[in-house]
Amino acid sequence: MLIREFAGADWPRVWPIVEEVVVAGDTFVYDPGLTAESARGLWVEAPPGLTVVAVDGDRILGTAKMGPNRPGPGAHVSTASFMVAADARGRGVGRALAEYALDWARRQGYAAMQFNAVVESNTWAVELYRRLGFTVIGTVPEAFALPGGKRVGLHVMHRFL
Numbered sequence: 001m002l003i004r005e006f007a008g009a010d011w012p013r014v015w016p017i018v019e020e021v022v023v024a025g026d027t028f029v030y031d032p033g034l035t036a037e038s039a040r041g042l043w044v045e046a047p048p049g050l051t052v053v054a055v056d057g058d059r060i061l062g063t064a065k066m067g068p069n070r071p072g073p074g075a076h077v078s079t080a081s082f083m084v085a086a087d088a089r090g091r092g093v094g095r096a097l098a099e100y101a102l103d104w105a106r107r108q109g110y111a112a113m114q115f116n117a118v119v120e121s122n123t124w125a126v127e128l129y130r131r132l133g134f135t136v137i138g139t140v141p142e143a144f145a146l147p148g149g150k151r152v153g154l155h156v157m158h159r160f161l
Contacts, residue, residue: 001061001093003100006051011040013060014053018043021083025147027122028081029154050104054084054093061088064097066104069114078110078161082125094125098132106161118155119144126155133159 006014015036022030022039030042045051049067053060062084069079080101084093105113113134118126120139134157142151 001054001056001096003052003054003064003096006044006053006063010053010060011036011044014043014063015039017060017063017083017085020086027119027125028083029117029144048108052097052100054097061085061091062093062097064101066101068110069116076109076111078105078108078113079115080105080113081115095128095132098128102132102161110161112158112160115155115157117144118157119146120153120155121146126157129157135159 018039019034019036022028022034023032025032030039034042043051043063043065045065045067049065051065052063054062062082064080064082066078066080068075069077078101080098082094082097082101084097102113115129115134118129120126126136136155137158138156139153140156141153143154144152146152
């Protein structure tokens with residue numbers, strides 16, 4: 001597996017991953033009715049941010065975006081988001097993308113990384129982030145509605161770089 005910068009020609013292969021994750025409705029706060037055009041605007045980062053893809057040959061297994069968490073006085077803290085194709089999960093793609101994002105943020109001179117909305121029922125992601133040194137610094141109760149209407153919390157997770 002290789003992680004490389006996103007190229008414009010990648011979008012037709014990235015969009016199905018984004019669509020699959022968003023439509024599932026259990027891990028991202030994006031509108032499940034998101035169109036390919038609006039999704040591209042949300043997912044593909046402009047500098048100083050970066051969007052990458054994890055590839056195996058010509059196949060895109062996952063994607064990540066990273067950049068400053070907030071502008072101005074908050075720009076020294078980075079953030080990142082990750083999506084992995086359903087049939088590529090459990091193969092280390094998410095971990096590789098997260099490690100790439102952490103390394104990228106360090107190289108860019110960020111002081112920390114913060115995730116603003118990790119769905120608490122997404123136990124796989126929560127545990128991965130904990131293993132990578134993140135801590136839950138707070139949980140917004142019942143801030144995320146799962147399919148079917150059950151509400152769960154959104155964790156804010158943080159780690160210094």
